[in-house]
Amino acid sequence: MAARLLSIRFSLVILAFSIFSLPLTSPAEAQTYRFTNVTVEGATRIEPATILTYAGIAQGETISAGQLNTAYQNVLGSRLFETVEFVPSGNTLIIRVVEYPTVNRINFEGNRRLKNEELSQVVQSQVRRVYSPSIAEQDAARITQAYEQQGRLAASVDPVIIRRSNNRVDLVFEIREGRVSEVERISFVGNRNYSDRRLRRVLESKQAGIFRRIIQRDTFIADRIEFDKQVIRDFYLARGFVDFQVLSATPEFSRERDGFFVTFNVREGQRYSFGEITVTSELGNIDPDEFAREVKIRPGQTYSPNGVDDTIRRLERLAVQKDLDFIRVDPRVTRNDRNLSLDIEFAVVKGPRVFVERIDIEGNATTLDRVVRRQFETVEGDPFNPRQIRDAAERIRALGFFSNAEVNAREGSSPEQVIVDVDVEEQPTGSLGFGASYSASGGVGVNVSFSERNFLGRGQRLQLEFTTTADTGTYGFNFVEPGFLGRNLQFGISASYSETTTATNTSYDTVRGLFSPSLEFPVSENGRLQVRYVLNATEISDVPATSSAILQAEDAVGMQIASGVGYTYSYRTLDTGLNPDAGILFRFGQDFAGLGGDLEYVQTNALLVAERKVLNNDVTLRAVFEGGAHSSLGGDVSRITDRFNLNGKMRGFDSFGIGPRDLGAANQDALGGNYFAVAKFEAEFPLGLPEEYGVRGGVFLDVGSVWGLDNVAGTGGPVDDSLHLRSAAGVSLFRDTPIGPLRFNFSRTLEKQPYDIERDFDLTISTRF
The missing domain is CATH 2.40.160.50 (membrane protein fhac: a member of the omp85/tpsb transporter family)
Structure with missing residues (x-):
């Protein structure tokens, strides 16, 4: 009896193994379709031929259920339709679509800090264009990012559509601005030579204070923290701390989540001074002693990269004055850790023969090209000098006409040619001011002033001012052209008239x-x-x-x-x-x-x-x-x-x-x-x-x-x-x-x-x- 039961169990195992060992074929793979006719229903703006192109189904072709599903996904993935339906009906395939509506109007609700005009420049959705949910979501993210730039990290935006007749919708962005996230405290760890108070004066970010409603620099902006790390580093390097590092800059939310505590963890290192200063030359036609007379830094002075850059600039300028092209000055630094000094050897060497092919300027909608070009000492056809290009970039930023200015060099039509790209972003340069004052001696006073630092995009400065009190009246006019006759020559006109009683x-x-x-x-x-x-x-x-x-x-x-x-x-x-x-x-x-x-x-x-x-x-x-x-x-x-x-x-x-x-x-x-x-x-x-x-x-x-x-x-x-x-x-x-x-x-x-x-x-x- 036991042997028989064992035999039955063995037979069942063999049967189960045999069943599960058979090849499996899904119904979807087994089913095939062959459509002699494909029709499209519901399309009004989109041509049926376009839909068929997305589907990729040829009439009379035998396709599997998987291929039919792929065709459906292709049409749906075109993002042209709100809904898509594939209905096989005998030898006919019916494709029913519901097109996305057109945008009738775009509204912003709940915004007070950013005006409608500002937000309209942020979004990509447009009136009388097809509504796209994905683009609307991206627009909501862009609006949120714009508020983050204003320090409102708690802002949220929801895109909502309101159905209208004739397949139209109103697109509404519902905005909850939230409160400004302020910098409650800025502290430093690792600073021994300079106090927290001194370092805070270097930063662009500021702590929130009693004038937080007026001063906007206490608003927390993540990008500004990165800029602050750089200015702290520049501050220390200019004072001889060559090993200075910002190990981290950590912003943390306060417990009430309405502000940030920012901590800069720094490593100062030791202060270095200039050691031995020498000038050498690898070229036989250059006298090192003549170039050494242009060096202004002296041993024992606190090391400063500005001093090194200034010396290089002087030596390269002397080479140009002597008609020596393609001359480069390389600073070679020898570190003396025992006495905390840096020996600098300024080596005059022959640089590569590279010329400036052209200077391309983009983004200056108001400022004329010549205002930017005159910041360059280099023109098309001159030998390429990277230091002169960097100096020109600093001068462009120092104009104050642009919120951002990037200057980069790239290879031109040949390896011996370089194209200098200048990309700028304009910013407001004018101001109109109204003021009032009172003093016991002069009584009530009124001041009206107008100032434009980039008049008509020509880089000119124009200022008008009117001031009056109980016993005085002053009218002033000032005009400055900083690039007169295309040279580093400043022409100005001042005029004033005043009366006192x-x-x-x-x-x-x-x-x-x-x-x-x-x-x-x-x-x-x-x-x-x-x-x-x-x-x-x-x-x-x-x-x-x-x-x-x-x-x-x-x-x-x-x-x-x-x-x-x-x-x-x-x-x-x-x-x-x-x-x-x-x-x-x-x-x-x-x-x-x-x-x-x-x-x-x-x-x-x-x-x-x-x-x-x-x-x-x-x-x-x-x-x-x-x-x-x-x-x-x-x-x-x-x-x-x-x-x-x-x-x-x-x-x-x-x-x-x-x-x-x-x-x-x-x-x-x-x-x-x-x-x-x-x-x-x-x-x-x-x-x-x-x-x-x-x-x-x-x-x-x-x-x-x-x-x-x-x-x-x-x-x-x-x-x-x-x-x-x-x-x-x-x-x-x-x-x-x-x-x-x-x-x-x-x-x-x-x-x-x-x-x-x-x-x-x-x-x-x-x-x-």
């Missing part, structure tokens, strides 16, 4: 008119020279009988015109020199009146500014020395409208508050002086307040005077025009605002004359030299 601490009226065309051009790497013609008309009137006889005599003369020429030489290394933490500005100018007109004089002005950052760049020390002299010629005497008064040049004293006085006059109006000299010393430093407030402190000491008159004799009273030193000291508060860096000065005079008029507090826009 018993201005602060005065009892007379004045009228001033100015017209001055000028030319300005570089005379050295950091020096520029401006030459100009000046036509100046001035008048003093309505001088009361209680004023000095000097002012009454000037009133009797009436309007006088001064016509002459002048020049100003300026030398600047602030923010542009080899040392990023120190620099100077020197300016010296003279005007010579007597080229026609009523007056003859020589007026001289000089300014010297020295600035240095200390204590790991947290403290800025600044010294300013300024002076001037007015020398009348031909028997003329100076007038109050030509003399110096120190308004705005010395803190602690009011407008027309210091200077020579007629002590015998009842009102003792300030008479101004032919000479002035001022020395100002100040320090600017952090106060320990949160960085996002943008508040810094400062202390200052001002020493100066104005003195000297031509017509003291015969006034009938004692006139004090002697040199009396005045001095004032005080503290300042600086506040960065959208209208500029405001400065609050609290002063106390240390030395003055009895008739001087003091001012303990003033609010100004901080001067940036």
Whole structure:
């Protein structure tokens, strides 16, 4: 019995194995079709032949069910139809389709921060075109990305269609903007030489503060973080930290998910200085000693890549001046870790013979091509110099006309030819401003200004300004052509007209008119020279009988015109020199009146500014020395409208508050002086307040005077025009605002004359030299 059961079980196993071993054939593969006729139903805009082409089914051809399914997928995948149906009916295949509707209207709902016009430029869906769900979804993603660029990472967009008659739909993008994601805190890990506060000032991103509604740089934008990583690296490299690295930049959501905490993890490394500096040449016709005289960096100076680039630029420029083409200067660096120095060998070598075939400029819808081209020192047919191309790219970006500017070189029609591609994106360059002000002395004031930095796309600057208060009215016009005659020659025209009616601490009226065309051009790497013609008309009137006889005599003369020429030489290394933490500005100018007109004089002005950052760049020390002299010629005497008064040049004293006085006059109006000299010393430093407030402190000491008159004799009273030193000291508060860096000065005079008029507090826009 057991043997029989075992035999039956074995037979069942063999039977099962035999069944499952048979080849399987699916019904779909077994079924075939042969259609002698194919008809299309529901197509109105799309030709039936087009649908048949997508299907790929020939009449009379035998096809399998799998091939029929492939044909169905091809027609559906064309994205021309909302629904597709294949219906075999005997020898006929019926293809029923429902076409996508056309877009009747595109609307945006829920958007407040971005206008409809801005969003219309983002989407690709168009009115009177076939509606595509996939394109609508892509448009929703693009709108979301536009909001992310505004810092609204919680924004969401849903495309919705509203059916209309005649197979039309309204496409509506329902937008939920969400709140702005702000940068709540920026911190650094690994920084030892520079504080978090100093590094934050380098970044484009800013922490959210009390003015977050006005200042938009506190908005979190991911792309800006990448830019910040680069500027931090540039900051450290410019100060000798050659091994500096940004290990990571990690943004993290706050617990409330309404802001980000950004942490930069950095590795500073050691600060290096320049070691031995040498110039060598691999070419027999070049004297290395002659090129070495062009090197300005010296051993012991803090290493700076700007210094290396500047030296290479100088040496390559010298080679061009000597008619040596295809010369390249290679910096060869030897690292000395023992004494933390870098030996630099500037090797003058022969570069490849490559020429610039052409320069292609794209994207400049408003700016003329010549404005971009004049930033290049290279033209078509010149030897190709990669450094000159990089320098031109920096100059194009520095114009401020473009939100983005990319300059790249590619191979031209042959390996010896190079095409330079310039791709730019325009940005607004004009502004129209309206302002109002109030002061106890001047009353209510109104200011209207118009400024255009790229006038008519020609790269020209145009500025119009109108300012009026209770006692003054000023009208100004300024025009600058930076590329006059296609050269690095700046042509400008300035014109102004102003009237004052018993201005602060005065009892007379004045009228001033100015017209001055000028030319300005570089005379050295950091020096520029401006030459100009000046036509100046001035008048003093309505001088009361209680004023000095000097002012009454000037009133009797009436309007006088001064016509002459002048020049100003300026030398600047602030923010542009080899040392990023120190620099100077020197300016010296003279005007010579007597080229026609009523007056003859020589007026001289000089300014010297020295600035240095200390204590790991947290403290800025600044010294300013300024002076001037007015020398009348031909028997003329100076007038109050030509003399110096120190308004705005010395803190602690009011407008027309210091200077020579007629002590015998009842009102003792300030008479101004032919000479002035001022020395100002100040320090600017952090106060320990949160960085996002943008508040810094400062202390200052001002020493100066104005003195000297031509017509003291015969006034009938004692006139004090002697040199009396005045001095004032005080503290300042600086506040960065959208209208500029405001400065609050609290002063106390240390030395003055009895008739001087003091001012303990003033609010100004901080001067940036």
